[in-house]
Amino acid sequence: MTAVAVHGVGTSHFGRQPERDLVSLAFEAVREAFDDAGVSAIDAVWVGTVFGPAGMAQRVLRAMGITRVPVVTVENACASGTTAFLEAHEAVRTGRYGRVLALGLEQMSVAFSGAITPEPTDPEGRGGLALPALYAMSASRYLHLGLVTKEQLAAVSVKNHAHALHNPRAQYSGSYTTDDVLGSRMIADPLTLLQCCPTSDGAAAAVLGPARGAPRQVAVRGLAMRSGAPWNSGSPHVWGYDIVRDTAADAFAAAGLDAVTDVDVVEVHDAFTIGEIVTTEALGLVPPGAGGKAAAEGTTALGGAVPVNPSGGLLSRGHPLGATGLAQVAEIVWQLRGEAGGRQVDGARLGVVETMGGGVSALDGNACVVAVLEAP
Template sequence: MSAPVAVLGVGTSHFGRQPGRDLIALAHDAVREAFDDAAVEQVDAVWVGTVFAPAGVAQRVLRAIGITGVPVITVENACASGTTAFAEAREAVRSGRHGRVLALGLEQMSTAFAGAIVPEPTDPEGRTGLALPALYAMAAARLLHEGAVTPEQLAAVSVKNHAHATHNPRAQYSGEYTVAQVLDSPMIADPLTRLQCCPVSDGAAAAVLGRPAGAAGEVVVRGLALRSGTTWNHRSPHVWGHDLVRDTAADAYAEAGLDALDDVDVAEVHDAFTVGEVVTTEALGLCTPGDGGAAAAAGVTALGGKTPVNPSGGLLSRGHPLGATGLAQIAEITWQLRGTTGGRQVDGARLGLVETMGGGVSVLDGNACVVALLERR
């Protein structure tokens, strides 16, 4: 019989372009904070999520921190690499394989890319130069054509998340923008402007998982699911990524025993581009189909709204160091459930949701997606 699993401690580095800080320094910040938070100095195993780090990076950064002699497993699952590490760490504790496990995500992108990630040339899209901004732009263009969203509603996502980030001292960017300023920023991939695209980021995030102690306010994993995308073609009426998020969420909700999402108080979702948050909130069931953009514009998903989404600032504003992103989301929801996030706090948050979806492989509806439900008990 599987055992319940608690998030004993979390930690992150600062997020932003930090070419002068190597992966060892970034990982040290995250792991040290997570260990101090969990009041531990040792773990039984480590899962590390990263996408572009060099071979042996896990052992290299852990050696520098003083973690050796335990099983260390590195995973790559596109943008969901960090939450994949979290999912595997949770399963190791739940199955009884290990008692206390560290999940670590890290990435230093500023030294690897000047702009968008270079497409994989062995994929048809890569051979034509179709980078991820263009793929998301195609989804946005289709929703605009169908009348499912307006340019102003897409921009409202950016306005909301940049405003949320003003309360996050670790965020890469923040600011009070208007819809007009977002739409007038330089065009990256029509119709997505610069302020609708996540920045190139460096950072690390970590979580220590173990058995619950029964303490008041303890954060536990109520439900979690991981899926890889199926072939995406004319059979789906939805834009790229929607079906993968929807199906993964259904698995997580089923494990959590949730019939409806009215119980979710706060969510951190994969908003690498504004349209990504719109599609994801609908696929998760946080908004009704066709209402994702309208919900952002109306304040439904803002702090103070019915279901705040990305109070950290999200990928758009906190930053998106690929391997670290999922665990940064886990950290934010853990802090939210503990009530320690200051000006971005969602009052009375008890149940939080994390969704991370990564893509890039031709023909698939996304490389991988993780949906996790964390609960304060």
């Protein structure tokens, strides 16, 4: 088996960009990733997208002159991009291909005029249980149990919007106060507008190949994926906790980590503020019930003990579903190379990416991918 490294990464700008097409978004990300890796050709491509039209992958790649190589499209809800990354990694690790491109791509502003329409073939979706409501239930449970306060929920948004001030590719940034966040329009009680990720368009890409110890290659030290198990009263945790905890345990074991406290920087799936709080606890970054306190006290902010979402996260960088996981990978690669500018985590050597794909069909999430990356 071959040790694998990320040779290059790239992303587009993120935001509502209905005037652009999928080709231009993909081109921006792939061109940067190729230039970063110093390559002009690859042996295979995995593409992650959720709502991309049929044949989209081949069309956007053809426009860039990438033809006659295997192209595989994967859909795994919000974890589609990191699923493409995982499959590209496996293709290199097993020696199936020498150099592989992972591409994530989504144009939400064209697919939907507003929020994502619940899937009518899903029983919960047909009943109107969209993801904002599902996350709101988790937030309500945490509030009821005294595990978080409304001010601590808002602190996640304050933190991540402030981080995004240093990310020129982010959709939103800003110096918000807790009162600003709590005073924004209610979306799903208790989650207000500034506690929910925006509708986004964007692309992100990574070139993976054998780890050769080159100065800018970032090693993939551990990688794992799980699909959700049935979620019912047998679990004491809110939705999404168990799948993140179990996937992370697999990834940390693969990476040979004795403790997650060895990690220097983390990008997590913060589609809603409660999502970051639950995830930091499930990953073991903070003790159970301490996620909100960690955000409010600056533990998970830049300069804190465990910086989380220095990119601004989904809340501020944006959440083009298929591209999100690879955008997280790109951020961690830049962090581990020391190339993140004003949002750089000093001395970062180990970074973690966590992406949890939503879904409400009686499962604890559709899928979760956790990756552990190591600096050159």
